[in-house]
Amino acid sequence: MRIVFMGTPEFAVPSLKLLVEQNYNIVAVVTQPDRPKGRKKTLTPPPVKEAALSLGLPVLQPERMKSADAVAAVAELRPDLIVTAAYGQILPKGVLDLPRLGCINVHGSLLPKYRGGAPIQRSIMNGESSTGVTIMYMAEGLDTGDMISVVELPITDEDTSGTMFGKLSIAGAELLGRTLPSIIAGEAKAVPQQNELATYAPNLTRADERIDWNKPARAIFNQVRGLSPMAGAFTYLNGEVFKVWACSADDEAGDPASNAPGTVLRADNNGIQVQTGKGVLSLKEIQPAGKKTMNAADWLKGARLEAGTLFGDGGAE
Missing domain, CATH: 3.40.50.170 (Formyl transferase, N-terminal domain)
Structure with missing residues (x-):
C-alpha cells in the first residue's frame, strides 16, 4: 500500500x-x-x-x-x-x-x-x-x-x-x-x-467578521464563537476596529425601541453590556485597536466607556 x-x-x-x-x-x-x-x-x-x-x-x-x-x-x-x-x-x-x-x-x-x-x-x-x-x-x-x-x-x-x-x-x-x-x-x-x-460553507470573508448589532444577541454570540480564536469578530469604536473574542447573550434583556442596537447600556466589573436587535450582549474578552486581547473589566479600569456610546459607528473597510 x-x-x-x-x-x-x-x-x-x-x-x-x-x-x-x-x-x-x-x-x-x-x-x-x-x-x-x-x-x-x-x-x-x-x-x-x-x-x-x-x-x-x-x-x-x-x-x-x-x-x-x-x-x-x-x-x-x-x-x-x-x-x-x-x-x-x-x-x-x-x-x-x-x-x-x-x-x-x-x-x-x-x-x-x-x-x-x-x-x-x-x-x-x-x-x-x-x-x-x-x-x-x-x-x-x-x-x-x-x-x-x-x-x-x-x-x-x-x-x-x-x-x-x-x-x-x-x-x-x-x-x-x-x-x-x-x-x-x-x-x-x-x-x-x-x-x-446540501448546504455550503464558503471560506470566511471580512464581511463575515463584522458584527451587525441589528441581529439578535444570540446570533452575535454564535458569530463570536465561530470566529474565535482565528479571525475574531469585530465592530468599530470611535472609528477604530474593536474585536470581541468572548461574550454572553441574554435575548430577553434590553429594549431596542429605547436604545439603538449597538448602544452601550452599562460598562462595569461585569463587562460591557450592549443593546442588540433583540436582547443584550455582554462583552467579556475584547481587543481594542492597537492592544492585546484582555478582559473587558480590566480594560475598563483604564479606559472610559460611557453608557450611550455607540458601537459600529464609523470605520472603513
Whole structure:
C-alpha cells in the first residue's frame, strides 16, 4: 500500500500521525506552500509540513495542484490511495484518477450539510447543536462524493471554532483509523449524498467578521464563537476596529425601541453590556485597536466607556 497524504492545518495533523502510528506506508505528504504570518510576515510552514518533517516523511508543496507539474509529481509517487484532510485545494481529475483505491477526504461536517472550506466555523455561526466528520470518496465537485463513514459530535455554548477544531480533528483521525481497513479490503459501502439537502460553507470573508448589532444577541454570540480564536469578530469604536473574542447573550434583556442596537447600556466589573436587535450582549474578552486581547473589566479600569456610546459607528473597510 502506497499512500499519499494531503493536508495543511492543525486539523489534519492527528490523521497523519494516526496513519504513521498504524504503520501505513506514507510515500509523501502534500501540503500548501509556506506563507507569511504575523505582523512581521515571517515565512511559516503549515502545521502538516512540520508534523511530516518530524516524522521523517518527504514533503511536496505545489503552489497549484492543478498544474501539470504538480499532477506529474503525484503520479510519480504511484499512490494506491490518496487521503486528504483540509488540504485547501480542489484536486483535478488527473489526480483523482491516479490511485486504484481512489481518493478519500476527512471532512469536518455532517455531509451533505456544510460542503466547502469553512464547515466548522459556519456550523457554530449558524447556531447548530451538533456537527461531525464525514469520510467520503472524492469527486470532481465540491465535497460531493459518496460518503463512507460518519461520526457526530455535539456543539455546546462553551465551544468555539478552536475547541471544535480540536475535537473534530481527533474524532476524524479515529474515524479514519476505523474506516481504512474496509477501504483497503474493497468492502467499504459508499452512500450517495442527498444533493437536495446540501448546504455550503464558503471560506470566511471580512464581511463575515463584522458584527451587525441589528441581529439578535444570540446570533452575535454564535458569530463570536465561530470566529474565535482565528479571525475574531469585530465592530468599530470611535472609528477604530474593536474585536470581541468572548461574550454572553441574554435575548430577553434590553429594549431596542429605547436604545439603538449597538448602544452601550452599562460598562462595569461585569463587562460591557450592549443593546442588540433583540436582547443584550455582554462583552467579556475584547481587543481594542492597537492592544492585546484582555478582559473587558480590566480594560475598563483604564479606559472610559460611557453608557450611550455607540458601537459600529464609523470605520472603513
